[in-house]
Amino acid sequence: VQWTDFERQTIQNIFGKMDYDDVGPAALSRCLVVYPWTQRYFGNFGNLYNAAAILGNPNVAAHGKTVLQGLVRAVKNMDDIKATFAELSVLHSEKLRVDPDNFRLLADCLTIVVASRMGSDFTADVQGAFQKFLAVVVSSLCRQYH
Ligand code: HEM
Numbered sequence: 001v002q003w004t005d006f007e008r009q010t011i012q013n014i015f016g017k018m019d020y021d022d023v024g025p026a027a028l029s030r031c032l033v034v035y036p037w038t039q040r041y042f043g044n045f046g047n048l049y050n051a052a053a054i055l056g057n058p059n060v061a062a063h064g065k066t067v068l069q070g071l072v073r074a075v076k077n078m079d080d081i082k083a084t085f086a087e088l089s090v091l092h093s094e095k096l097r098v099d100p101d102n103f104r105l106l107a108d109c110l111t112i113v114v115a116s117r118m119g120s121d122f123t124a125d126v127q128g129a130f131q132k133f134l135a136v137v138v139s140s141l142c143r144q145y146h
Contacts, residue, residue, distance in 0.1 A: 010125075023113050032060065090144050107137065
């Protein structure tokens with residue numbers, strides 16, 4: 001993958017300014033609410049019974065931050081996201097058995113949350129760079145499934 005200077009700066013900028021404690025939980029809980037079949041992998045997280053329960057679930061909040069920490073590793077290794085996520089790909093496929101279609105759903109939820117927090121700063125060019133970054137992340141996570 002080739003990155004333009006604008007794309008690199010945009011990704012660094014988004015993650016540099018991001019409030020992880022807000023965005024991580026918001027993105028994961030949105031995914032669990034809007035795509036309820038994604039709940040099946042979190043059977044040990046306790047009460048996911050309805051939207052209020054998901055939004056108030058501390059395990060969901062904590063895991064939302066864990067996912068973002070994973071993404072930060074990709075930001076720091078933008079030129080080799082594939083290798084950076086090799087282990088995570090094995091974990092999600094062989095151990096957790098997550099259907100890889102779900103990666104894009106979570107990525108889209110994250111895009112929506114980031115867009116809502118950035119407001120008018122989330123221009124079409126910024127969106128393009130962010131979605132390109134997430135597409136590389138998703139593709140890298142899917143690698144072990146091929
Ligand atoms: C665990 C990242 C998508 C289900 C994890 C961990 C990370 C991570 C960093 C912790 C790994 C560890 O403990 O070593 C990501 C990223 C994703 C993604 C970057 C995509 C943007 C998903 C999706 C699902 C999922 C879509 C299911 C719908 C899980 C589960 C765990 C996990 C069940 C174990 C949770 C636990 O019991 O603590 N993920 N993940 N992940 N992920 Fe993902």
